[in-house]
Amino acid sequence: MSIEYALVSEGEEDEPIELPTEEDGSLLLSTVTAQFAGASGLKYRVGGRLRGLRLVEERVSPPPGGWAAHRYFCAFPRASAPPSRPRCSDLIVLGLPWKTGEDAVREYFSSFGELLMVQVKRDAKTGLSKGFGFIKFAEYEAQVRALGRRHMIDGRWCDVRIPNSKDGGAAAHRKVFVGRCTESLTAEDLREYFGAFGQVTDVFVPRPFRAFSFVTFLDPEVAQSLCGQDHIIKGVSVNISTASPKRDRGSRSQLLGWGLMEGSATRVYSWPPEAWPAHPQHAPPAPSAPAAPVSPARDAKPYLKYH
Numbered sequence: 001m002s003i004e005y006a007l008v009s010e011g012e013e014d015e016p017i018e019l020p021t022e023e024d025g026s027l028l029l030s031t032v033t034a035q036f037a038g039a040s041g042l043k044y045r046v047g048g049r050l051r052g053l054r055l056v057e058e059r060v061s062p063p064p065g066g067w068a069a070h071r072y073f074c075a076f077p078r079a080s081a082p083p084s085r086p087r088c089s090d091l092i093v094l095g096l097p098w099k100t101g102e103d104a105v106r107e108y109f110s111s112f113g114e115l116l117m118v119q120v121k122r123d124a125k126t127g128l129s130k131g132f133g134f135i136k137f138a139e140y141e142a143q144v145r146a147l148g149r150r151h152m153i154d155g156r157w158c159d160v161r162i163p164n165s166k167d168g169g170a171a172a173h174r175k176v177f178v179g180r181c182t183e184s185l186t187a188e189d190l191r192e193y194f195g196a197f198g199q200v201t202d203v204f205v206p207r208p209f210r211a212f213s214f215v216t217f218l219d220p221e222v223a224q225s226l227c228g229q230d231h232i233i234k235g236v237s238v239n240i241s242t243a244s245p246k247r248d249r250g251s252r253s254q255l256l257g258w259g260l261m262e263g264s265a266t267r268v269y270s271w272p273p274e275a276w277p278a279h280p281q282h283a284p285p286a287p288s289a290p291a292a293p294v295s296p297a298r299d300a301k302p303y304l305k306y307h
Contacts, residue, residue: 006067010036010074012045021067026059032074039074046070086140086221088116091147093133095158096120100129108153109135113142135160148174148201148218173220174201175243176227178213181205182236190215193233198222214243 005018006027017035021027032039042060043052052075054061063070093105106118120133137143151158178190187203194200194215202216217223226240 004067007071008032008035008042008073009071012073014073016071021062022059025062027062027067029055029058029060032060036074038076040077041075042072043075044070044072088137088140088143089162090117090134090136091143091160092163093135093158093160094131095156096129096131096133097154097156098129098131100154102133104154105133105135108151109146112137112146114138144219174218174223175214175216176223177241177243178215179211179239179241180236181211181213181238183209185213185233185236185238187213189234193231197226
């Protein structure tokens with residue numbers, strides 16, 4: 001049986017080469033890619049219009065008229081659009097010394113990256129610094145580095161945050177909650193595992209053991225990308241979620257209960273507000289009877305209110 005050849009070129013205007021077909025009349029995609037790296041199929045032109053050839057199980061099928069009826073050129077996958085880079089935000093610098101001006105702020109933060117804007121807020125009447133200012137970096141990586149630490153400027157500790165953010169600004173978005181931990185997982189184990197995803201700045205494992213931990217990353221994008229996922233660390237399946245606290249806004253008073261200290265143990269009660277016991281010293285005596293004596297043992301136990 002004679003072998004049929006297909007005339008194939010990389011582009012429509014390029015010089016074609018002959019590629020051998022298979023016994024069933026198809027052309028292997030591997031045969032095409034061996035000559036034209038990255039090709040994902042073949043197409044041809046009929047009457048000014050482009051048509052693509054059917055590709056099934058890495059085999060290119062011939063057109064209705066057979067391979068000899070047309071000349072073919074390669075189809076390549078469209079280049080995927082690069083992921084959009086996060087934009088830099090205006091950052092607020094809190095705790096600036098009164099003597100610190102814009103030149104000093106610019107000189108300090110220039111070590112993290114190029115700055116597009118530096119501004120120290122001043123009183124309109126006196127011209128004195130208000131103790132805070134704003135900066136903006138040209139590169140997002142520089143912003144991440146600046147948010148990941150505290151700063152000593154002119155002998156005073158200053159904090160950099162994203163304005164109008166809650167729960168500590170970017171710090172809340174850089175921290176994740178690691179649930180379903182076991183006592184076999186140490187802080188070093190968590191730091192080593194999560195360090196593969198991005199730079200870890202802090203690992204908190206509560207003591208005594210509470211079956212959860214907190215991991216803080218330098219880049220908030222890394223932290224948020226892990227939320228909602230399960231990970232297996234040394235044979236232990238843990239779940240990652242956001243570390244931002246959830247607040248119940250349904251009631252004016254958000255008291256969870258009372259704790260009664262007895263030695264080193266703490267008992268926490270979650271009674272509804274109408275059922276909370278009154279503290280002995282706040283309970284007024286009945287007008288028709290003398291006040292009941294207060295037990296010395298009970299009076300000696302301090303009460304703690306949990307918010």
